[in-house]
Amino acid sequence: MARVKGAMMTRKRRNKTLKLAKGYYGGKSKLFRTAKEAVMKSGNYAYIGRKQKKRDFRRIWITRISAACKQNGMNYSTFINGLKKAGIDLNRKMLSEIAISDPAAFTALTEQAKAALK
Numbered sequence: 746m747a748r749v750k751g752a753m754m755t756r757k758r759r760n761k762t763l764k765l766a767k768g769y770y771g772g773k774s775k776l777f778r779t780a781k782e783a784v785m786k787s788g789n790y791a792y793i794g795r796k797q798k799k800r801d802f803r804r805i806w807i808t809r810i811s812a813a814c815k816q817n818g819m820n821y822s823t824f825i826n827g828l829k830k831a832g833i834d835l836n837r838k839m840l841s842e843i844a845i846s847d848p849a850a851f852t853a854l855t856e857q858a859k860a861a862l863k
Contacts (some may be wrong), residue, residue, distance in 0.1 A: 806841040813844035817855040827858025 759777050765787075766773055766780035773783040811821040819827075828835070833854065835843075844851045 803837060806837040809841040809844055810837060813848070813851050814855060816848075817852055819855050819859065823862065824855060824858050827860075827862045828854065831857050831861035833857065 762777060762781050762784055763774070765784045768774060769780065769783050772779050774780060807821065810824070814821050814824045835854075840851075840854075843854070
């Protein structure tokens with residue numbers, strides 16, 4: 746039986762890694778061993794970044810809502826508490842969009858939240 750050598754698959758695997766490392770500085774884009782390390786590290790950063798993006802957007806939405814609440818004489822926590830008690834179920838993304846695009850509607854929401862707290 747003929748001896749099987751792994752040259753073709755090894756080359757394929759290495760080329761795949763080098764393709765992922767395209768654009769990296771210096772030997773990281775040319776040498777397999779350093780490219781493999783860089784690709785693994787960048788994969789970890791990408792994974793972490795996908796989680797952080799969700800946190801960052803939530804922080805932005807809360808900041809926007811808080812700023813709009815202050816313009817209507819209310820703070821963020823009492824506004825959210827008032828909305829919950831009024832039975833208004835809007836997520837923070839939609840609340841921030843309303844605060845930016847339609848300030849009159851956001852003012853109406855703050856009024857409803859104030860009324861629910863009394």
